[in-house]
Amino acid sequence: MEDRKDSELKTFCSRNILIILGFSSIMAVIALIAVGLTQNKPLPENVKYGIVLDAGSSHTSLYIYKWPAEKENDTGVVHQIEECKVKGPGISQYAQKLNDIGTYLTECMERARQVIPESKHEETPVYLGATAGMRLLSIENEQLADRVLTMVTESLSRYHFDFQGARIISGQEEGAYGWITINYLLGKFTQKLTWLYLKPNGGDVQETYGALDLGGASTQITFVPQDKHIESPNNALHFRLYGKDYSVYTHSFLCYGKDQALRQKLAKDIQGTNGTLSDPCFHPGYTTVMNVSDLYEGPCTKRFEMTLPFQQFQIQGTGNFQRCQESILQLFNTSYCPYSRCSFNGIFLPPLQGDFGAFSAYYYVMNFLNFTSEEPPSQEKMIDTMEKFCSRPWEQMKIYFGDVKEKYLREYCFSGAYILSLLLSGYHFTADSWKNIHFMGKIQGSNVGWTLGYMLNLTNMIPAEEPLSKPLSHSTYVFLMVLFSLILVTAVIIGLFIFHKPSYFWKDMV
Structure with missing residues (x-):
């Protein structure tokens, strides 16, 4: 009789322990998932913007770029969000009508004011690069070319952006920045690390x-x-x-x-x-x-x-x-x-x-x-x-x-x-x-040309050395943590069950 009561007591205790362990495991899993989801929830957008005007021989185009502020040195994060073609010919054609330059650029600069949040205006750099049309004008009449750039500077400085200057870029620069743009957008400059931190060997360089x-x-x-x-x-x-x-x-x-x-x-x-x-x-x-x-x-x-x-x-x-x-x-x-x-x-x-x-x-x-x-x-x-x-x-x-x-x-x-x-x-x-x-014409939504490479160079967003990066994304990390936690909890439950009910275990084995 006493043995029977002792057996019932052990069974009752084992059942309650298992219930408690099961409940605790479920709560732990819920907590892990909740923490993971909370941690992986997107933060309020913290972005930066940049504006580049391509002042070509036949026309001028304005490009607006955007990138996550905390990822300036990662490849492929800068992308174009807006393109505005200025109505009229290239700026070299305004050499004899300098007073029209302000009106010439107004429509696209106003568009930039609308696209970029007002809180970001003062920290948004603006660059104007003039290419072959202005190079030719400079060869023909350097003083006149300087006056055109002076009027462009006065016009762009009126806006509450961070104007960084207007200049004539050399043909060598134009070629180099175009090369940088293509390979940046195609992801040719960097290699992704594997999750085991293995670096690619020299033969794997793109x-x-x-x-x-x-x-x-x-x-x-x-x-x-x-x-x-x-x-x-x-x-x-x-x-x-x-x-x-x-x-x-x-x-x-x-x-x-x-x-x-x-x-x-x-x-x-x-x-x-x-x-x-x-x-x-x-x-x-x-x-x-x-x-x-x-x-x-x-x-x-x-x-x-x-x-x-x-x-x-x-x-x-x-x-x-x-x-x-x-x-x-x-x-x-x-x-x-x-x-x-x-x-x-x-x-x-x-x-x-x-x-x-x-x-x-x-x-x-x-x-x-x-x-x-x-x-x-x-x-x-x-x-x-x-x-x-x-x-x-x-x-x-x-x-x-x-x-x-x-x-x-x-x-x-x-x-x-x-x-x-x-x-x-x-x-x-x-x-x-x-x-x-x-x-x-475009790669991943960004126009192919020299402007993106120009901005990347002037903002130092392509470092000389490859930046360190984590081998796993945050979402992958959370998934693996949850998975391994479930495995651990299951192992603990089975271990406790075997510890408290060894007879059941040996009976199944037999």
Whole structure:
């Protein structure tokens, strides 16, 4: 009888202990989950903003960037949230109407005031970088270029942002910042650590993309060559980004942007005519009249300048792609090369290496011509398409592309032919390397161009050494903590049960 009571007592105690342990375990799990969820709850947004104005030769664009304030040195966290195209031409065209510059920039700066929270205005840096259009104006009249920048500075300083200055960036800088932008957005500068903290070995380092930039007045090529020795020191740049050294080749061809290249071609071709130019780079039936003085305006056409017996000339389109290319190729001097290998005009060019991102006018022109698919068409297909496109009558073009502004539509034949000539004959891309060119407009929502790289450099957001980073995200850490806690609690319960009821355990084992 006494043994029976003792057995019932033990059973009662064991049951209550298990209930208590079970309840405690459930409460512990609930607490762990609650702590994890609370810890992982997003904090109030703490962000920073930056504004960069790209003052190009043909237009100005304003870009607004945003990034988490606590992650300035992590790759890929800066992204573009707004783009505003300033109405009107490039700022170099305001050299004779300086008082209009303030009004010129007002609409986009007001847009920036609306997009960026007012509490962030005073700490938001504003940068204006002027490119080839202002470089040309500075060559022609440095004092006038300085006055344009002074008026831009006065205009932008009126806003309650942290204005950091307006300056003309060099062609080398433009190429370098474009290269930084592409590779930053593609995540080519850093390697992610594994959760075991294993560093990737040297063979796992990602190969960077080259950058091909085409504007209205200049064009840039920038890439990391296989041979780190660059024969022309003026074309060499050295970066240390995220703990890795990069020896970069870059060159900017001033006057070889698509607009200035067209002016050069016209200035060359008008020689020896009677005032009527039959031009194969314009569609059949297209006609326009141009002043000779306007053609010779600026430094790019000075080498072709001569006294002509007429003040105006007429362009009559004939629409022949092959003849258009022949005329364009005469702009590239390939007869002289003081190095082991050159592009054109005696400029050193190492062997092309890796993939290239082609952006700005490259993308806009090729996108219009439907050449920007993921699988780029072969050279033969592009040439065949261009031959058909250029031969289409102008009246038919205006009807078919009625929504495209005439000043753009009339030049797509020339621009397409110029891009092919520049890439194939100027930079020596071949049938094999052609497939490595990727025409890019945006990467992850951010425009591809020099502006993001410019801001990253000026705000020191790309460190020389790779920042330390945790191998696990916070959510993964919480998940693993909960999982291991459940395993631990289960093990404790089973251990206690075995300790208090060994007979059940041995009975099951038998």
